[in-house]
Amino acid sequence: MINTEHDAQADEAALEPILQTGARGAMMLAGIATAIVVGLWLAFYLFVFLPRASQ
Amino acid sequence: MTEMANHPGGHDRSEQVERRWATIAIVIVSSMVVLAAFAGIHQAVMPQTRIETVDPRTLHVAGEFIESNLGSAVEADGSITVRAVGQQYSFTPQCIVVPTDTPVTFRATSADVVHGFLIEHSNVNTMLVPGYISTATTRFSTPGEVYMPCHEFCGVGHEGMWARIKIVDKAEFQKLAADRRRVDCVAQ
Numbered sequence: 010m011i012n013t014e015h016d017a018q019a020d021e022a023a024l025e026p027i028l029q030t031g032a033r034g035a036m037m038l039a040g041i042a043t044a045i046v047v048g049l050w051l052a053f054y055l056f057v058f059l060p061r062a063s064q
Numbered sequence: 065m066t067e068m069a070n071h072p073g074g075h076d077r078s079e080q081v082e083r084r085w086a087t088i089a090i091v092i093v094s095s096m097v098v099l100a101a102f103a104g105i106h107q108a109v110m111p112q113t114r115i116e117t118v119d120p121r122t123l124h125v126a127g128e129f130i131e132s133n134l135g136s137a138v139e140a141d142g143s144i145t146v147r148a149v150g151q152q153y154s155f156t157p158q159c160i161v162v163p164t165d166t167p168v169t170f171r172a173t174s175a176d177v178v179h180g181f182l183i184e185h186s187n188v189n190t191m192l193v194p195g196y197i198s199t200a201t202t203r204f205s206t207p208g209e210v211y212m213p214c215h216e217f218c219g220v221g222h223e224g225m226w227a228r229i230k231i232v233d234k235a236e237f238q239k240l241a242a243d244r245r246r247v248d249c250v251a252q
């Protein structure tokens with residue numbers, strides 16, 4: 010199965026549209042994960058850190 | 065690389081995606097830098113403005129950190145200065161008293177190794193380095209008791225190294241300060 014000539018060609022062909030459009034799913038996943046982390050950071054900054062200011 | 069070489073269009077596309085992602089990362093980091101600067105201006109946390117040194121070998125014998133000078137002192141402007149020393153494995157004083165709604169400046173140092181200095185429910189979070197004086201200013205709004213643990217691993221007894229901070233009403237603190245030069249709540 011692995012490294013057969015036929016499969017390699019089929020993979021090449023299947024790869025083309027994916028590379029043209031970009032890995033949208035991966036970007037979406039990375040975007041959501043980053044948004045959650047930055048959102049939590051901001052929430053702590055605004056609702057915990059700043060209210061504890063000395064003035 | 066070989067895959068990309070076979071698909072020049074795909075190469076362009078991924079370069080575009082990478083550039084866009086790098087832009088997002090730069091925007092996030094820049095906004096965090098701006099917010100950190102705002103925290104300083106807003107007094108949420110102020111980085112120490114100057115370096116002060118102290119000789120850890122004579123700490124207990126002479127100078128600012130002798131035992132009789134540790135604890136809370138009332139300054140001429142009404143603010144409070146708390147002096148404390150961290151050593152393996154305790155803080156002196158073990159129990160600190162501070163008033164509510166008053167600027168409190170902590171001045172502390174270490175007598176031996178690097179210790180952590182953190183006060184619960186406040187933004188005070190610094191390190192005590194032997195030879196240097198760490199300062200941090202804060203204000204407590206509600207009376208109560210908070211813990212002050214060492215948060216920098218300092219040896220086998222590290223987990224048992226912590227002190228208490230008793231936040232009392234302003235009037236009550238004044239009564240305590242009336243008959244003592246330095247205030248603390250260590251059981252006599």
